[in-house]
Structures are given as C-alpha cells and as structure tokens.
Amino acid sequence: MTPLLFTALAAQAQAQELVRPDRDGSFWLPPAASTLATEIDAVWDYIYYVDVFFFVVMVVAIVFLFVRYKQKHEGERTADIKGNHTLEIAWSVGPTFLLVAMFWMGFKAYMNSAVPPADAYEVKVTGQKWFWTFTYTTPDGKTFDSDKLIAPKGTPVKLLMSSKDVLHSFFVPDFRIKKDVLPNRYTVLWFEAPWEGEHQIYCTEYCGDNHSRMLSTVQVLDPQDFNVWIREKSAAGPVTDGPTLFATKGCAGCHSIDGSTLVGPTLKGKFGTQEKLADGTSVTVDENYLRESIVAPAAKVVAGFSPVMPPYAGQLTDEQIDGLIAYIKTLN
Numbered sequence: 001m002t003p004l005l006f007t008a009l010a011a012q013a014q015a016q017e018l019v020r021p022d023r024d025g026s027f028w029l030p031p032a033a034s035t036l037a038t039e040i041d042a043v044w045d046y047i048y049y050v051d052v053f054f055f056v057v058m059v060v061a062i063v064f065l066f067v068r069y070k071q072k073h074e075g076e077r078t079a080d081i082k083g084n085h086t087l088e089i090a091w092s093v094g095p096t097f098l099l100v101a102m103f104w105m106g107f108k109a110y111m112n113s114a115v116p117p118a119d120a121y122e123v124k125v126t127g128q129k130w131f132w133t134f135t136y137t138t139p140d141g142k143t144f145d146s147d148k149l150i151a152p153k154g155t156p157v158k159l160l161m162s163s164k165d166v167l168h169s170f171f172v173p174d175f176r177i178k179k180d181v182l183p184n185r186y187t188v189l190w191f192e193a194p195w196e197g198e199h200q201i202y203c204t205e206y207c208g209d210n211h212s213r214m215l216s217t218v219q220v221l222d223p224q225d226f227n228v229w230i231r232e233k234s235a236a237g238p239v240t241d242g243p244t245l246f247a248t249k250g251c252a253g254c255h256s257i258d259g260s261t262l263v264g265p266t267l268k269g270k271f272g273t274q275e276k277l278a279d280g281t282s283v284t285v286d287e288n289y290l291r292e293s294i295v296a297p298a299a300k301v302v303a304g305f306s307p308v309m310p311p312y313a314g315q316l317t318d319e320q321i322d323g324l325i326a327y328i329k330t331l332n
C-alpha cells in the first residue's frame with residue numbers, strides 16, 4: 001500500500017507541475033501564485049493526508065480496544081499477550097517508507113526553492129527597522145529604490161537580501177517563500193510569478209516595536225509594463241524627490257510630518273527651532289544639525305527619545321541628503 005501511495009502522490013505532484021498553480025487557494029492555503037508553490041503544496045498535502053490517515057487509524061484502534069477489552073464481569077482478566085511480530089514489523093517498516101518519501105519530497109522542493117535559475121532577474125532586498133527597500137540596477141549601472149517589490153510576470157526573480165540592523169525574515173505566503181534576512185551576510189530567495197497581481201510581504205521574525213507593520217507588497221506586472229516602470233524610474237535620474245525619499249527611506253515610519261510623536265520626534269515646524277538634547281545642552285536646528293542627525297543620529301540625541309534611529313551614513317548620497325533637508329524645511 002505504501003509504495004503505491006507514494007507513486008500516486010509523486011504522479012500527482014508531477015501533474016500539478018504541468019498544470020498551472022492554484023490561483024484561488026484552498027480551504028487551508030492562500031492562493032499559489034508562484035511556480036514553486038505547487039511543489040511546496042504537494043509536500044504539505046502529502047504530510048497532511050498521511051496525518052489524517054494515521055489519526056483515523058489510531059482513533060479507530062483506541063475505540064475498538066476500549067470496547068473489546070472493557071472488563072465485563074467482576075474479576076475477568078485479559079489474556080497474557082506477549083507480542084505480535086507481524087504487526088510490529090508492519091508498523092515499523094510501513095511508516096519508514098512514508099517518512100523517506102516525506103524527506104525526499106521536502107528536500108527536493110527545498111533545493112528547488114534555494115537555488116535560483118542562473119538567468120534570474122536580480123533585485124536587492126534590504127530589511128531594516130521597520131521597512132523593506134528594493135533596489136534595482138538599470139542596465140547602465142545606476143540603482144534606484146522602491147518601497148514595493150515590482151516584478152515582471154513569467155520571469156524568475158532572484159532576491160539578494162541583507163539587513164541593516166537586526167534579524168528580519170522575508171515572507172510572501174502567496175509565493176510560499178520565506179527566508180531570514182541577516183546583517184553582514186547575503187541570503188537568497190527566488191520566485192517566478194505566472195500572473196499579474198499584488199501579494200502581501202511580511203517580516204516574519206520579531207524585530208522590535210513596529211515589527212507587525214513591517215509590510216510591503218509584491219506587484220507583478222506584465223513584462224512590458226515592467227520595462228516601462230524601470231525606464232520611468234531610471235529616467236527620473238538620481239533620486240532627490242524629498243517626499244518620496246522620506247517614504248522610501250523609512251523616515252516616515254518613525255517621524256510624522258503632522259505634529260504627532262511616533263518613535264522619533266515630529267519634523268513638522270522643526271527647522272530653525274532650538275532642540276533640547278539628552279545631555280542637557282541645546283542646539284539650533286539648521287542644515288548642519290539636520291545633516292548630522294541623518295548620517296550620525298547618535299552624535300546628538302534629542303531629549304526624551306531613545307537613540308534608535310539607524311545611521312544613514314553611506315546609505316544616502318549627498319544629493320539625497322540635500323533633498324531630504326530641503327523637504328524638512330518645507331514642513332514649516
């Protein structure tokens with residue numbers, strides 16, 4: 001029965017690979033919107049049905065033995081059963097086949113998801129408290145950032161991931177991909193999405209206060225629209241668009257522009273004021289102070305706040321810093 005079940009399931013997995021992934025999802029699983037998803041789901045289904053099978057077998061056995069060996073008369077005793085070799089060999093060897101099959105299917109699916117195709121389109125993913133940045137390189141070697149992952153449909157996309165601070169984990173349930181994102185090391189994921197559409201990205205490794213809001217989306221576009229997007233983004237040249245930078249570089253996650261206090265002080269009406277610092281001194285908020293606050297925030301910590309702002313030294317070009325300062329000045 002076991003080899004038969006395995007063959008049947010392997011055939012089913014193969015057939016699913018030829019058919020397109022499950023667009024609507026099932027009772028248990030979200031839509032399967034990547035080519036890897038079918039294989040991962042086949043492992044999931046296999047383990048699930050093996051579990052259901054043994055659950056039923058065991059519950060039936062428990063109920064049967066409970067009724068069969070219930071003491072019916074006072075002083076009645078069960079026969080002295082020493083063992084049953086046939087039964088013992090069956091319940092050891094049978095499940096061994098099932099488990100080896102489980103390992104094999106899981107290992108194969110894992111290897112396929114761990115190794116991206118050589119011709120995959122590469123996007124750099126950066127995790128940071130508490131946002132994701134996606135960096136694209138144009139053919140002429142320029143890079144630009146996006147706060148959404150824009151991907152062409154029907155093309156393998158390789159994600160080269162790293163963190164600027166703590167451990168994060170990149171998770172797209174619809175694609176069945178998930179991997180830790182670490183500082184000082186690159187990790188890799190890949191996917192190929194067969195349809196256009198939007199899919200949720202989560203951080204799935206607890207990383208501090210705003211962990212649950214460390215969200216983004218993958219937007220899968222027709223390859224033609226994708227090329228248009230790339231061209232438009234790169235034609236915009238070096239990014240000095242203040243409001244956009246403020247959003248894409250994560251400032252907006254910690255600083256409001258409407259006067260409310262988030263993790264950091266609001267930047268509304270800040271320029272030109274006197275700022276009280278944690279060491280008791282105060283400082284005039286001018287361009288030099290703003291610049292220092294962005295590249296080396298720990299140098300002058302604002303009174304009443306903890307020094308959790310990541311240093312942006314080396315992460316922003318001078319043009320980008322200038323653009324941000326210009327934008328902050330417009331908030332008065």
Ligand SMILES: [Cu+2]
Nearest residue numbers: 168203207214
């Ligand atoms: Cu995170």
